[in-house]
Amino acid sequence: MTETQQIPRAAVKPLVLDFESHGIGKRSDRKFITSLARGLEVLRAFQSQSGSMSNKEISALTNIPKPSITRLTYTLSEMGYLQQNKTDGKYELSAGILSLGYPLLSGLRIRHLAHDHMAELANSAGCTVALASRDRMSMVYVDESCGNSSTSLRLDIGARIEIARSSIGRAWLAGLAEDERQEMYLQLESAYIDEWPELKTRADDAMDQIKERGFCLVDGEWRKDTRTVSVPLVSEDGKTVMAINCGGPTFALSVETLENELGPRLRHIGEKISLFLGK
Template identity: 50%
Template sequence: MATRDKRTPAEPVRPTRKPRPAAQASRSAVPLVYDEDDLSLRHASDRKFVWALARGLEILRAFKPGQGALGNNELTAITKLPKATVTRLTYTLTELGYLTFVKRLNKYEPAPTILALGYPVLANLRVRQVARDHMQQLANHTGASVALASPDRLSMIYVDTASSSNLTTLLLDIGSRVDMARTALGRAYLAGIDDAAREVVFAGLRKRHGADWPDLQARVEASIAEVRDRGFCFVENEWRRDVRAVAVPLVSADGGTVMAMNCGGPAFAIDRDKLIQDAGPRLVHLCRTIAPMMGR
């Protein structure tokens, strides 16, 4: 009887897996430069990042208080976006009601509808409600302007203000942005954040100020040391000539929210010694009073 040939069945051939390609930059990725902070560098390969939305918001951010209307060429220069992209975005934002086209100027300006985006933030920001009366009392007492601000990339943006009736100049309103590194307000904020967060901001400021940064950084760090020593910092003649102010960091109890508050104004209207000896300590007391109520 013939013996059946027993053979080991051949192993099935498995297809060789190709290595997964590295994440590629989105074809929609373009420079998103504002305050010298190029957002495209960290999001070029981020598939969750919606570039169309980001570009549209950059157009809205390009408008500043008191600047007036902007044309497509000006928006292209500010945002560094391609001209064709800017043209499509301004058309879309106009159709949605966020921009108004000024025909006689052939330019665009923000429409009142845009307030619908920001108002819920201000309305729900409890610290404004808690601080408002105290800010007005301090403004009346010092004859100066008092402002509450939050960080906006490399700037500080005003979320509330109070001014003495005697002060008729340098009245910055809600939404105004000021330089972070050259103002008491910005330096107070930098004193309130932790070291790791401060280094991230410093990296952006280094790009923004270039060769001026080493000297400017020394003055910023001196102001931070001043906050740690007496609770507030004093800055004059840096952001604008003949402008002086004191400022204090405003930090929530859990450290999760850091803002800043200042008191100041034009040098001809605000006495230097009064700011340092009177307004500064009062501002420190005010911020310590309202800080525990932040976020409630």
């Protein structure tokens, strides 16, 4: 799933694209600044590896030649986004990277409005509640509350979940205007190819669920030991769409609880806060 592709300098070769990328490094796009893209790829590389990486590892993972990696990591360190682990000299993300996202987090009014509702649900039901926004083919967690920590799975802010395989992704799809959904379907189709027919069926089913009862359920699909319900959030003008979910490990949450209790409560939360969506 996490095959990082090359961004060669004078990019000629057709690249093996991974899910998340457009045709990066397209041959001679005079507006595209390759060195910037490469630097960002280095930062992104840390998503497929835990903790710290040596230049060698980064080079292998990104397909960028070693000397370039030296320069890139050097620059990123100077800028304060990477730092070198004093013990083994490997690079790791520095806290500075978090500041890049700060303006986004603090500017999302809905996030602050939603937070208390989410926390309350999470605590009272011992589940995990999250608010997410879309980026490419994934939903990205923008906020999260965990109840009853021992049993719950915790994904942090910035976590990515595939739209096509998750309840939160499908709820988001259901919240889109028809034309946008079609557009998105096309993208998904070209990413998932032969898996798509199956996934589309499920997405459509989720949409029916949402029409009927306001939330959709996914049980053990994204990860087989978890189940989740989700609700789309749509602004009044329909232009801004996000989604919230609520779930946890299968052993702790029965389908009945989700369908009869958490789903409706989540829908209720959605109704209350989506009024304030659209910043």
